[in-house]
Amino acid sequence: MxxxxxxxxxxxxxxxxxxxxxxxxxxxxxxxxxxxxxxxxxxxxxxxxxxxxxxxxxxxxxxxxxxxxxxxxxxxxxxxxxxxxxxxxxxxxxxxxxxxxxxxxxxxxxxxxxxxxxxxxxNKPKKSPVLATKKVEEATYGEIIGQSKAIKKVIDVINRVKDNKATVFVTGESGTGKELVARSIHYMGKYRTAPFIAVNCGAIPENLLESELFGYAKGAFTGADEKRDGFFQAANKGTIFLDEIGNASLATQLRLLRVLQEKEVVRVGSQKVEPIDVRVIAATNLNLKDLIASGRFREDLYYRLTVVEFEVPPLRHRKEDILLLTKKFLLKYGVEFKDNLISITQEAVDALERYEWPGNIRELENTIQRAVIMCDKQVTIGDLPEQLKYNIDFPENEQSELLPLKIIEKNHILKVLEATNNNKTKAAKILQIDRKTLTEKIKKYT
The missing domain is CATH 3.40.50.2300 (Response regulator)
Structure with missing residues (x-):
């Protein structure tokens, strides 16, 4: 039949x-x-x-x-x-x-x-109704997108510090958007027309960080053929954002402490004091108290930096904002890669909202960027990486790797052959197949 x-x-x-x-x-x-x-x-x-x-x-x-x-x-x-x-x-x-x-x-x-x-x-599964990529301006504050309680608390702090030059210290996991918060503090306040300079202290070699931040005098070191301004001079009257401040050397920390205490800088290789009017916003994903305990960060600098301190919440604590952020990235990369508006299915949104996002917003943006490239006109769950899809937590006695049938069969045959000292007749009897079939499978798998 x-x-x-x-x-x-x-x-x-x-x-x-x-x-x-x-x-x-x-x-x-x-x-x-x-x-x-x-x-x-x-x-x-x-x-x-x-x-x-x-x-x-x-x-x-x-x-x-x-x-x-x-x-x-x-x-x-x-x-x-x-x-x-x-x-x-x-x-x-x-x-x-x-x-x-x-x-x-x-x-x-x-x-x-x-x-x-x-x-x-x-009645095979049909695509669920499409979620249109509507504009998200109503949920935007500066460069921050979100309507969750967690992000509203951050916005409340920003509103309290944006119009003064108090030193602000921002903490949070990597990828949460600490620089976006710093930019919002600057550009949503009354100093928005002044310079905003962002510096990643972890990306500049330790021996260059001081001269890059504070400038240097002519002849300060080999190759210093002329006087040069640093990032602090460039940010004068505005805001300097020092990201990954925990990576700064103790010597750089001492110079930074002087800037915060005395409102003045001294170039590398110079004795001349220059007044400076800069708001400092610092950020890190490290625990500075642990660095202080190990002698790698100055305690006096820590208290100077943390006049106003707050944390940017991880994405897993603001899942209500995932759809808004997704729409933003769909619009951005849909136009960039496809010259078109890209939509997304409800199943894909459910997967995005279920995931814990260890890489936070940066990981979400990369995921949507990849999905837009891989899809046609609509992002489906099939366009998302495997780790975002539903996974089963097996009990401890079932935690072994999930394998295709042919691999399971191969492993079992080899195990039986080992137990019978390669006696094919005994192995075939245990496996309940004839000896010829066993011989063919051995040839296939070895």
């Missing part, structure tokens, strides 16, 4: 139910694969082309709902049919919300299974 094109994967920890469903489906001319656990099912999904997933919900260890979520992200085109002996409204809603198309309760008839399978195959 000729089989239909569809390959159906059946997942249930009850072997009798597995065989029952398999018999029904084979009688309907479907080709089937069986798995008794979620882990085994994922191995099959990674190795075979599957057209429909049928899974039980209640299974030991990892349940079927986790599998439905996983398949929705990693194999979004595969329809999902849930079969369970524990029917409930919450269970049905949870399964449907996670991506299941059909929901059938045990016991069921062959006709009920047939209808559910037919409906699932016909």
């Amino acid at each position: 000729e089989l239909n094109r569809e390959n159906i994967l059946i997942v249930d920890d009850d072997v009798h139910i597995l065989e029952l469903i398999q018999r029904h489906l084979q009688a309907l001319n479907y080709h089937t694969y069986k798995a008794v656990s979620v882990k085994e099912a994922i191995a099959i999904l990674q190795d075979k082309t599957i057209d429909l997933l049928i899974t039980d919900l209640k299974m030991p260890g990892v349940d079927g709902l986790e599998l439905v979520k996983y398949v929705s992200d990693h194999f979004p085109k595969i329809p999902k049919l849930v079969v369970t002996g524990y029917p409930s409204i919450d269970g049905a809603l949870g399964a449907m919300k996670s991506g299941a198309i059909e929901y059938v309760t045990k016991p069921f008839t062959k006709e009920e299974l047939k209808n559910a399978v037919s409906n699932a195959l016909v």
